Structures are given as structure tokens and as C-alpha cells.
Amino acid sequence: MSFAPLQNDTFLRACLRQSTEYTPVWLMRQAGRYLPEYRETRAKAGSFMGLATNTDYATEVTLQPLERYALDAAILFSDILTVPDAMGLGLSFQIGEGPKFARTVRTEADVAALAVPDMEKLRYVFDAVTSIRKALNGRVPLIGFSGSPWTLACYMVEGGGSDDYRAVKSLMYSRPDLMHQILAINADSVAEYLNAQIDAGAQAVMVFDSWGGVLADGKFQEFSLAYTKRVLAQLKREKDGVEIPRIVFTKGGGLWLDEMKDVDCNALGLDWTVNLTKARALVGDSKALQGNIDPNVLFAPPERIDAEVASVLESFGKPHQGEGTGPTHIFNLGHGISQFTPPEHVSALVDAVHTHSRRIRTQK
Structure with a gap:
């Protein structure tokens, strides 16, 4: 399969810690409900999964x-819960309620029934x-992802x-053996899923550890x-001879940057609680850093x-x-x-990133 250059x-290049003329920008959930055109398309589709x-x-x-915007990457439109859905847990999205599974995984029998899903059940993702x-058509790279x-x-x-994560933490503390079994199956499923995205054309892949930060120190290292x-x-x-960057984002993971700097990925995503100056000093030369303005800005x-935007870019310093x-x-x-989010405010953010990051590169 051939694609446009x-x-x-x-x-x-930024993921691979190579020099760039400006700081690239893309946004998590950049294709979403804040855009009126997205809402129109979703209405035609009838549901999120549609x-x-x-x-x-x-x-x-x-x-x-x-x-709309001069973004430097596209990210696949999908959901992190496609993998457990393919495991047969029955995913649905209720308006105003978020995702729900028809079946949960809480008992020995539930865990025994889990397996790495047949990737053909996720063919719709790879086709997308x-x-x-x-x-x-070569405009910008495409990012694939998984939870x-x-x-x-x-x-x-x-x-x-x-x-409060009561059910999952109760299982983790009372039956760590079962929790480890679930996590092992999930890890192997996610790896297979991301590799299939790479085969289908993803040019970078990102792992969203959205809830890693709810764990206690020690438990984060063991279970996440x-x-x-x-x-x-x-x-x-x-x-095809081109490196595929790997990005890891742990919301609430700033506490563990010292341990995460040695993880086998190219870039670490940071939430808004992390100071980029300190993160850069801590992580050193081992990783690109991604983030991390507060979305409410x-x-x-x-x-x-x-x-x-200028403040965030200056806190990282000259790349x-x-x-x-x-x-x-x-x-x-x-x-x-x-x-x-007002869509026009995203224009202000993207333009500011490109303008200020060029300015910072020319400073003595």
C-alpha cells in the first residue's frame, strides 16, 4: 500500500528529538464536539459508535x-474502548452518560473468559x-492510539x-493475581492493536494512560x-524503513517522571500540573516532551x-x-x-504556538 509523500x-521530527523550524502542535480530542461540523456528522451517523x-x-x-486549523498532525478518530468492546464486553455510549459496558470483569470466571481479541473485529479501525x-494525501502525519x-x-x-475507582481498586488490592491477569491480556491486546494500526498506515502511536494518576505510588509502577x-x-x-514514534501520556503522572524517563518510547505527554522546565531537567535528553497547557485556557x-501559550513555550525554553x-x-x-470550547479560540492557540515558537528559536 503506497501513500503520498x-x-x-x-x-x-520533534518526536524523534530532531531540529524543527517551529514547535509542532496538535490537540487531544481535536476532532470532537466543540466543532459544529463534527456535531452535524455525528447526527448523520446516529451515534458515537455509528x-x-x-x-x-x-x-x-x-x-x-x-x-480549520494549521495543525501539525492528525489523530485517528476512534475511542480507547474499542479493544474491550472487541473482547465481547458490549460497549455503548449513552447521551450525557459516557461509555458503558454491558458486562464487567470482576470474578475469576470473568477473567478466565478474557482473551486477546481477534483483530478482524477491529477491522473498522484499521480501514479508517x-x-x-x-x-x-501527505498533508500531515497520522497518529494511531490506544488506551x-x-x-x-x-x-x-x-x-x-x-x-472513586472503588471496584477496580478493590479487585487490585484483594485479588492482585486477577488484576495482573487482566492487565497481561490487555497489554498483549493493545500491542497487537497498535501494530495493526501501524500496518494500516499510522505514522506514530500513542498510549493514553488516562487513569494511571489515580494509583498510589508503588501501585502505579506495578499495575500501570x-x-x-x-x-x-x-x-x-x-x-517501510521509516521510524514510528511512540508516545506515552499518563494523566497525573508527573510524580513519576524520574522513572518514566527510561521507558522505551520517544516522547512523554505531560498534563498541565507539570512544569516543563523541571520536566526537561528531569527527563534530560532521553525523550521529547508533549503538552501541556490547561485546556481551560x-x-x-x-x-x-x-x-x-508564550508562557508554556518559554517554560520549555529553546528546543x-x-x-x-x-x-x-x-x-x-x-x-x-x-x-x-469556542472554535475560534483554537485558532488563536495554534497561531500563537507557531508564532512564539519561531520567535523563541531566534532569541540569543
Whole structure:
């Protein structure tokens, strides 16, 4: 399968800690409910899963933010819960309630029934990856993604989102053996899933450990980080001779950056609680850093957005310039964009990133 040559590889170069003319920017959940065109397409699809499982619709909504904004990467339109859905847990999305599973995983029998799913059940995702990559026509790179083994387990045990993670933490503390079994199956499933996305055309892959930060110190390393490492160890490093960057984002993971700097990935995503100056000093030369403006900055007036963007870029400092590799930065939010965000404020953010990051590179 052949694709058009890449016209803008700024994001990929930054992931690989290579020099770029400006700091690349993309946004978590950049294709989503804050865009009126997305809401129109979702209405046509009839439901979230109707959108995600239809190749044409998934392609359309992935490209929508790129029509509006000068973003430096596209991210596959999908959901982190496609993998447990393919395991037969029965995923549905209720308006205003978020994702729900018809079946939970809480007992020995539930765990015994779990297995790495047949990837053909996720063919709609891989077809979407190929379709999006073709539709991009080399404009920017395409990012594939999955939830982390721990984050998937949270939803599988809880049966949906949770305020207190009581069910999953109860299982973890009372039956750690069962928890480890779930996580091992999840890790191997996620690795296979991401490799299939790479085969379909994804040019970078990201692991979202959205709920790693709810764990106690020590438990994070044992039940989250260890299984993210198990995923990374199995991922394809390149496709057709081109390196495929690997990004890991742990919301609430700033406490463990010292341990995460040695994880086998190219870039670490940071939430807004982390100071980039300190993170850069801690992580050193081993990783690109991605993030990390507070998504709620986007509710401020454009001139304040501009100032906050400049502050984030200056906290990272001047990225690596010239030959070889060194510290680099990919601008992003510290978590997903809010559905209530004014679309024109995103324009202010993207333009500010490109303008200020060029200015910072020319400073003495």
C-alpha cells in the first residue's frame, strides 16, 4: 500500500528529538464536539459508535479540524474502548452518560473468559486508518492510539467511568493475581492493536494512560507502568524503513517522571500540573516532551490565550537546533479539549504556538 509523500514532518521530527523550524502542535480530542461540523456528522451517523465504525464518517471527522486549523498532525478518530468492546464486553455510549459496558470483569470466571481479541473485529479501525492516511494525501502525519492496559482495565472492571475507582481498586488490592491477569491480556491486546494500526498506515502511536494518576505510588509502577512497558516492548519500531514514534501520556503522572524517563518510547505527554522546565531537567535528553497547557485556557480571551501559550513555550525554553538530536517539544493540551470550547479560540492557540515558537528559536 503506497501513500503520498509527507509534506509536513515537523511533528515526527520533534518526536524523534530532531531540529524543527517551529514547535509542532496538535490537540487531544481535536476532532470532537466543540466543532459544529463534527456535531452535524455525528447526527448523520446516529451515534458515537455509528461514527467510529463507519470508515467514511471517521475519515471525515478526523480531517475536520485540519480544514480549520494549521495543525501539525492528525489523530485517528476512534475511542480507547474499542479493544474491550472487541473482547465481547458490549460497549455503548449513552447521551450525557459516557461509555458503558454491558458486562464487567470482576470474578475469576470473568477473567478466565478474557482473551486477546481477534483483530478482524477491529477491522473498522484499521480501514479508517488507511482511509484517513489516503485522504490526508501527505498533508500531515497520522497518529494511531490506544488506551493503556490499566486504563482499559478501569473501564472493564467498573463497567464505565468512575469517580472513586472503588471496584477496580478493590479487585487490585484483594485479588492482585486477577488484576495482573487482566492487565497481561490487555497489554498483549493493545500491542497487537497498535501494530495493526501501524500496518494500516499510522505514522506514530500513542498510549493514553488516562487513569494511571489515580494509583498510589508503588501501585502505579506495578499495575500501570509495568504493563505500558509490556506494550512498548512488542511494538513495531519502523514501517517501510521509516521510524514510528511512540508516545506515552499518563494523566497525573508527573510524580513519576524520574522513572518514566527510561521507558522505551520517544516522547512523554505531560498534563498541565507539570512544569516543563523541571520536566526537561528531569527527563534530560532521553525523550521529547508533549503538552501541556490547561485546556481551560481556551475559555479565556484570545490575547490571554496568546500570553499563556508564550508562557508554556518559554517554560520549555529553546528546543534543540541544528544537527543530531536533543531536547524537543510538541505543543498540546494537558488533557482533551472541552466540548464547550469556542472554535475560534483554537485558532488563536495554534497561531500563537507557531508564532512564539519561531520567535523563541531566534532569541540569543
